[in-house]
Amino acid sequence: MNKDVQADPTVVSIYEPFKQKMEAEMSRVIGHADKALTKEKTPETLMGNFFCEALLWMSAHYAHNTADLAFATKGGIRNDLKAGDITVGHIFEVMPFENTLTIIELKGSQIRQLADYIATTHGQPIAGMTLTITGNKVQDIKIKGLPIDDNKLYKLVTYDYLANGGDNLVLLTQSVSRTNYPQRMREGLIAYVSELTKAGKQVNADLDGRIKIN
Template identity: 50%
Template sequence: MKYFTFRNCLALLTLAVGLVNASCNSVITLREQRVSTKIQIDSTIADDPAYVRLYAPYKDRLEAEMNRVVGRTNVALTKPANAPETLLGNFFADALLAEGRKLYPDAAFSFGTKGGLRIELQPGDITVGHLFELMPFENELVILELRGKSISELAQFIASTGGQPVAGMRMRIADSGATDILIGNTPLDTARTYTLVTYDYLANGGDNSRGLNDPVNRINLGKKVRDALIDYVSRLAQEGKHINPKLDGRIIQAR
């Protein structure tokens, strides 16, 4: 922005945009016209060697960590859309419950959603990068103490959506409703309080989940779900075990 002061009684300033009459001691402001240029960002742009040298060490370290093998799966971890129970969902819920119990031993069951699991895993090595792709969000583990009535509402949500990942819980789906609900090996008692492992996104109402909005108590465990998955797979590998979930009937669709 440029400023010009004219001390003449009258001045006639001719600009590209027209004629401006200026009085004594007036200040005229000239505004620069800015021209924008669209630049296409694609593979035709040559790398800048200076920037490449700057980020290359960090890129190499990141790739090395993402390619680090933490375990192995014997089976394809898939999540067919129309299946009430899936191998990927069972693996995920089992990991949530196992890692949640390390921080809160009284946890009874776990719950997640199929929509939050972003990729399927093929048989073979599992890398850190695979688990980042599976759970790319910054979600953290949460403990919810829930009344039996709330768990019944959660079970109805699971049934109405055709089944979701759970561990420590069993149920049947009949006419889009939940029946024969077990926590552990015991029928659900609506007068009792149970402890659930899930993550903050769902606890805050994400994925339109129901039954989690009125807990007796909530404890944020301060651990990323992704880190819990990495720890779970790594621990099994250290014990000489591979990921090998089964379809065990924890959610059954009545015919």
């Protein structure tokens, strides 16, 4: 098939209303960013920080119990958000997969293993936790501003792909408990951006030193 093949008017008449409806929804503006949120190959990124803060919000909004920390991977976040209007379509570009919200409980000692993974992969998106890394080794870990306790249980919010061991994260399959939610990541992101807009806020993020590499 090529451009010389003429469209069948009967077939077009069937799908055109659905196509127009989909295009209208994808173009719907849900928020505004005053600066680009990018995901360059650095230990901490604006897009990663935004995404994980959104995950913490989702844990409170959908699970009604804010997680202690959030974790994602750079590869799982598929696109930047440009400065200016943010549409539903832009969120689909950020998270085009069918990944759904997941909250797991891990002991502090398991969080240390996760921190080692973050160190050896030169930084990954996190929220609620700060790391100091020297030579691919974690020197300091704090969760919600406090030193990590190896025997304490912490709630981590992420998405099912990672909780299932994706991206070589087998350690997340060994959680003490796990709760799955039906909300897709893009649905949560759309709700989060819409909530910011409703509150009169811009879509924004800052580099705050949550991952420091010496």
